[in-house]
Amino acid sequence: MKKVIFCLAILLGIALSGCSDNADIIAANTDDTDFTSDDLLRQGVNEYAGWQSSSNYIESSRSSVNVITLQGYTSKESEGNQKVYILKDLANLMDISSKTYIVEYVTAYQNLRISGLGSRCYFATTDSPLCGTVPNSNSWEKRGYLSSIPTADGEISLTSKCIHVICDMSGITYDKWYPCKPEQFKWNYLLINL
16 A cells, blocks of 8 residues: 555656646747737837936926925726736846746826926926836836926826736736836926026
């Protein structure tokens, strides 16, 4: 009886190790993915032509400069769940393995209206290292946002992106956000008064 149990234990061990090897092969196969993480990073780049990056702000020595910080978002859009092969650069930032995952790519917006913009009061972007990733960036490490040009009514739209790794192809749940959840975005901007 001990020999039978021992043999069954060995066979079970061989079967389980064979399954885990197959799962790794399936997860590493990029042929069945929708995108790579770099494809997601480049999505919609042309949509933001003419928008100003928060990392390209101009230092000002005007009479009064106020730094304003907004948290969260006024609206967001999801690209839905997609199979994405996370490349090494993003995988390292998220402290996960480079392989295929089910992910959600989210664009968050902070829409605001500032009355009185014009001859004596100006809006300007400024560095926002606690926001999402810059939508037209070529690097996942570049954090901040893009800003539309203010309208005559003082309406401005800010946009930033993030990625949510839901699970891998074997069903293991990750629930990891990079760089953070949209609710945690911190958008900094300047109001310059002459």
